[in-house]
Amino acid sequence: EDQVTQSPEALRLQEGESSSLNCSYTVSGLRGLFWYRQDPGKGPEFLFTLYSAGEEKEKERLKATLTKKESFLHITAPKPEDSATYLCAVQRLYNTDKLIFGTGTRLQVFP
Amino acid sequence: EAGVTQSPTHLIKTRGQQATLRCSPISGHTSVYWYQQALGLGLQFLLWYDEGEERNRGNFPPRFSGRQFPNYSSELNVNALELEDSALYLCASSRAPGEQFFGPGTRLTVL
Numbered sequence: 001e002d003q004v005t006q007s008p009e010a011l012r013l014q015e016g017e018s019s020s021l022n023c024s025y026t027v028s029g030l031r032g033l034f035w036y037r038q039d040p041g042k043g044p045e046f047l048f049t050l051y052s053a054g055e056e057k058e059k060e061r062l063k064a065t066l067t068k069k070e071s072f073l074h075i076t077a078p079k080p081e082d083s084a085t086y087l088c089a090v091q092r093l094y095n096t097d098k099l100i101f102g103t104g105t106r107l108q109v110f111p
Numbered sequence: 112e113a114g115v116t117q118s119p120t121h122l123i124k125t126r127g128q129q130a131t132l133r134c135s136p137i138s139g140h141t142s143v144y145w146y147q148q149a150l151g152l153g154l155q156f157l158l159w160y161d162e163g164e165e166r167n168r169g170n171f172p173p174r175f176s177g178r179q180f181p182n183y184s185s186e187l188n189v190n191a192l193e194l195e196d197s198a199l200y201l202c203a204s205s206r207a208p209g210e211q212f213f214g215p216g217t218r219l220t221v222l
Contacts, residue, residue: 043201043213096167097208098156
C-alpha cells in the first residue's frame with residue numbers, strides 16, 4: 001500500500017540553527033514527490049517537485065533532495081518566518097493523479 | 112495570475128444538513144481535486160474531476176459528491192452531515208499530472 005511517513009512530527013529550532021526534515025515513502029511507481037508549506041488555517045503552498053533519485057531543488061533557505069526511498073528538506077539558517085508545517089506528498093505514476101500526503105512536520109523557529 | 116479560490120471561507124451547519132462548497136481553479140487548469148483535512152490528521156483525498164468527469168474517488172461514503180462545470184469550476188456536496196465531517200476542505204487544481212495548487216480552504220463546522 002502507498003504510504004508516506006514524515007519525521008520528526010515537530011521540530012523547534014533557534015534562528016540560524018540548520019536542520020533537516022525527512023519524508024520516507026512507499027509507492028508503486030513514483031511520478032513525483034512534492035513538498036508544500038502550510039500555515040495554520042490556510043491551504044498548502046507549493047514549494048518543490050522532485051521526479052527522480054539524485055534530483056535537488058533549492059529556494060531561498062530550503063533545499064529538497066530525493067533518493068529511491070526518501071526525501072529530505074534541508075533548512076539552512078532558518079528565520080522565524082520559516083515557522084510552518086511542511087508537508088510531503090507523492091503521486092503515483094499510473095491510474096490516479098491524487099496526492100498521498102504525510103502528516104507533516106511542524107517547524108517552530110525561535111529568535 | 113489569480114490562484115485557486117474557494118467559497119465560503121467558513122460554513123457552520125447542524126448535523127443532518129447539507130453543505131455545498133465551491134472552488135474556482137487557476138485559469139487554464141482543467142483538473143480539480145478535493146481533499147479533507149481533519150484536525151490532527153493529514154490531507155485525505157476525496158475526489159478528482161477532469162474535463163467535467165469524475166476520474167477518481169477516495170475512501171469516503173457516497174454522501175460526499177460533487178461535480179465540475181463547463182468552466183472547470185467545481186462544487187463539493189456533503190449530505191446528511193455528521194459531527195466528524197468538521198474539517199478544512201481544500202480544493203486544488205492542476206494543468207496536467209504533477210504539481211497541484213491549493214486554495215485557502217473552507218472551514219466546515221458541524222454542530
